[in-house]
Amino acid sequence: MNLFQNKTIVLGVTGSIAAYKAATLASRLHQLGAHVHVAMTDAATHFITPLTFESLTHRRVLRDVLALGADSEIEHVSFAKRADMVLIAPATANTLAKLAHGFTDDVISAICLDTRAPILLAPAMETGMWENAATRDNLKILTQRGMFLVEPNAGHLASGASGKGRMAEPQEILDAARHVFARDGSLAGKRVVITAGGTREAIDPVRVISNHSSGKMGYALAEEALSRGANVSLITSVDELPNPYGAEITRVVSTQDLYDTVLGEMRGADVLIMAAAPADFRPASMADRKIKKEEMAEWNIELIRNPDILGEVARVRANDPANAPRVVVGFAAETNDLIQHARGKLERKNLDMLVANPVPQTFGSDNVKATLLFKNRNEMDLQPMTKENLAEVIFAQVEKLLK
Ligand code: CTP
Secondary structure, three states: OOOOOOOEEEEEEOOOOOHHHHHHHHHHHHHOOOEEEEEEOOOHHHHOOHHHHHHHHOOOOEOOOOOEOOOOOEHHHHHHHHOOEEEEEEEOHHHHHHHHHOOOOOHHHHHHHHOOOOEEEEEOOOHHHHHOHHHHHHHHHHHHOOOEEOOOEEEEOOOOOEEEEEOOOHHHHHHHHHHHHHOOOOOOOOEEEEEEOEOOEEOOOOOEEOOOOOOHHHHHHHHHHHHOOOEEEEEEOOOOOOOOOOOEEEEOOOHHHHHHHHHHHOOOOOEEEEOOEOOOEEEOOOOOOOOOHHHOOOOOOOEEEOOOHHHHHHHHHHHOHHHOOOEEEEEEEEOOOHHHHHHHHHHHOOOOEEEEEEOOOOOOOOEEOOEEEEOOOOOEEOOOEEHHHHHHHHHHHHHHHHO
């Protein structure tokens, strides 16, 4: 779900070397379909020119607190009213001080004092300024008044020093902005537990049994749930994908880890989506040192069954429904007789919905063909689509099941 489409965003750029990153931010927001109006302080124009932003956003930059717009309305008043969000990136220590004390001597602080839209701050400054009691107090005032903050990172500063104060990267700021928009989404207040990735079962300290699941579907589901305002717990075995911003992440390795974590996390959850591909079997024992190939001509590994997580969830739902999620969704990856196997799983595991995918086509790919099966309804056969779009379709159905 693209929460930026058609949103009016005032991007305030103040006088810091990090202003160059605001160009990427303006461009990304524009590409996401937002109406981006950049406002700059005089100091900011020493670091980056208004022409850069005007070229990227196709809109005139606001600079003058006394300027009149085309309709003869004071410009900062008009933008304070029209904004869906005011995002200040970079926000200098001076700007934070002005906002905390209600000054309006530049176009950005004037918009901030007047607007009812959420304000998101992405500070950038030297570590000394960031740690100074004056800045700490100002930020406390601002966040207590309801302004949102995307904290600076620690690292190399333009001065050559190293410490906290580097403005967050454009992607982190976009994620934080999405989080702000999502807070009154259709799943606000709901807790959603999602599992992702294939589990790994150790044979010895270096070898594992695993499968081809990439985890991308689970991550796309987590992003979608976050965009709808849910509190998301993502239980994952994947290290390669970026953490979805705002999700609570638990890393697991084996099916037994996943089992223990899911059964703990599902208490108090509204929705559980098992997009993970847990290994059904594990070696009966794990060697405590690396097995050397000289030691054996061939190697027969005895495998024993892992617990069936959804099977246990179904048992808890039947015996103790207060401690189980209201909606449970499973996945089935099948090489043959897809619908027949999927229907059997839906019933056996007492699922509200099952997403059936043909494999190997689905593993690792960005596009999927899926059929959705429900308890008392006909199945929905979907056209091939991206995992992001499938996540949207799945959550549209989950929301119906929650009603
Ligand atoms: N699953 C589970 N616990 C397992 C294995 C799978 O909860 N030990 C979940 C998966 O996350 C998925 C669903 O059950 O949501 C179906 O997984 P799948 O491996 O297709 O089903 P199995 O019941 O293991 O059946 P089989 O492997 O025999 O096809």
